[in-house]
Amino acid sequence: MTFQALGLIDPLLLTLKALGYKQPTPVQKQAIPAALAGRDVMAAAQTGTGKTAGFALPILQRLTMEGATEPGAVRALVLVPTRELAEQVYESFRNYGGNLPLRSAVAYGGVDIAPQIAKLRKGLDVLVATPGRLIDLHDQGAVNFALLRTLVLDEADRMLDLGFERDLDILLEALPKQRQTMLFSATFSDEIRKLAKGMLRDAVSIQVAAPNTATRTVKQWLVTTDKRRKPELFLHLMRKLGWGQALVFVKTRKGAEALVNTMQEHGIAADAIHGDKTQPARLKALERFKRKEVQLLIATDVAARGLDIEALPLVVNMDMPSVAEDYIHRIGRTGRAGMAGEAISLVCADEVDMLREIETLTRQNIQRFEEPGFEADHRVPDTAPKGAAAPTMKIAAPKAAKRGPAAAPAAPQAAKTRDMTPRPAGGSESLGIWTPPEKVGKALRSRSGDDTGKRAAGGGRGANGGYRGTGGTRNATGGPEG
Structure with a gap:
């Protein structure tokens, strides 16, 4: 038609x-x-x-x-x-x-x-x-x-x-x-x-689709580790797997700013979107990411549904969302319009209940990997039905012989098997390899807050417009949705 x-x-x-x-x-x-x-x-x-x-x-x-x-x-x-x-x-x-x-x-x-x-x-x-x-x-x-x-x-x-x-x-x-x-x-x-x-x-x-299903064009997998080691593991995987641009989701505003600071300390250009930022600042961060001036855009769930980034190859869940449905919307930022995408979650033991809810909602068990040297001291319990749990596999390093626009890095693989499924993360053939800018901006100051809170009854609205009726408090710039 x-x-x-x-x-x-x-x-x-x-x-x-x-x-x-x-x-x-x-x-x-x-x-x-x-x-x-x-x-x-x-x-x-x-x-x-x-x-x-x-x-x-x-x-x-x-x-x-x-x-x-x-x-x-x-x-x-x-x-x-x-x-x-x-x-x-x-x-x-x-x-x-x-x-x-x-x-x-x-x-x-x-x-x-x-x-x-x-x-x-x-x-x-x-x-x-x-x-x-x-x-x-x-x-x-x-x-x-x-x-x-x-x-x-x-x-x-x-x-x-x-x-x-x-x-x-x-x-x-x-x-x-x-x-x-x-x-x-x-x-x-x-x-x-x-x-x-x-x-x-x-x-x-x-x-037009079964309810609460993740797009089929998105390859999903997770890596188990301890909460305190997530930033270190993230940096390690970026280098090992050759990740290019990525949209990274965290739970809180404070966590977003802390991760931006960590990335910038390691020479990686990153910016953040969350409810504490003014709308002009949020739009500027998004435009910088679209122009490939920054490699990482770190966001809270305020961005889980509102971002349309053409050919985004990779979404990373640094923290699992508080609401299972938001997982679907997070990973839906990639794999859009029929293109291939990849969604990776770093999961600790404290998040197993949410992982179980997500797998129940999406009616699938997300494939697990472990990275040598980052194994969790607090084991993440199995979430698959009894007798159906897939083995946790090691992440294989990519073949590093060729680096250029036509050479995409290899995907995580089982130790004894080879997965031939194309993976765009880390410099796909259509996007090329991300090139950092000459200068890395100064780290942003960390601010406290949490984008996950609901509005309590009886609240008002900020000076620039905002929550009403059932609303509670909102930040001075009008909150995330004003």
Whole structure:
């Protein structure tokens, strides 16, 4: 099937061709015709399946066919849980709508609200926003929903995880009752179904993959060790296996900064993204990583769903996530759009319960390796069903004869067997070998905090916009999702 067969107009088809889009993904095949027909949509799709285009393309087409906006008005609203995802979705609308006479903007907390108000005064066709900042804008009379035709909730399950349910109730009360609503979520949990029941009417239900499954293009394995030795093991594996660029997930903001400092002390260019950083600083870190100015981007789960990095070869879980579903979203940063990727976890005994939950959720046992000299003093118990546990294998060093863009380092292998599966980590043929910049920046100062906490009842909002209703405390820059 082609995009033309889905009924898209010529300006969108020309843009998709220029962007290199050849065929629609399964979620796009189902969502685009339903959205063009004005139907409500409830879609479950794992990360990297092209769901943003699944709602952005039909919204852009309908807005183009239905006239123009008015000052202060918004015709289509996309709600997202995090700043990073807001920027990503906004950029998609800008790319897809490049040949259309439409205006779009993005709004989130942690940055000056005045430029956002200025754009709204002129009127917008599409606004991508986080709930807290949108409520701020509405409270100040800066946004008018009278012309709103379409509402999209993207990553709806994450919004509920972050405690945005009360914010959504406030916004839904302010929106027109007669509208098209599309809800996109990684899962169809009971909470999501309850939310959808109160929002959607005769919705088209779409589910393009089994729930809570990790993408099949990602090769997953883990290395067991003690918690205190993880940074040392990480550095050792980087050198032994020739890892190039990698997105590294840690549990806390303090841990992210500490790991950045450790990497920089060893001459490795690294930067961090977490909730204590201002949004401009987070965007700068992401852009530096995309331009390959830094080798490692170290992030908390604030980035587990909001980052779209083209051809990212490797994700490393330095710490296992606190929520099993976040493992799927973390490793979904690689292996996107059908490309191969690799996800490696460093696991200590304290994390065995979470490992077991992840393996239960994904319905697979992650292959284990041990690195000589880094064996765990506190053994990580087996998590496979009794009698089915696979042997723990040693990590074989790569063959080091050839080093260059066409020579990818060998993957970890069992001591007596050879795994012929291609592994892109550490300088794939398509990406080449990462070359460090001439100068390594100064280490960032360590800051305390934790991105994993939920919002406690009765909290307020920072000066730049943020959590509301069920919210608790947030940092001075507006928190991760404002």
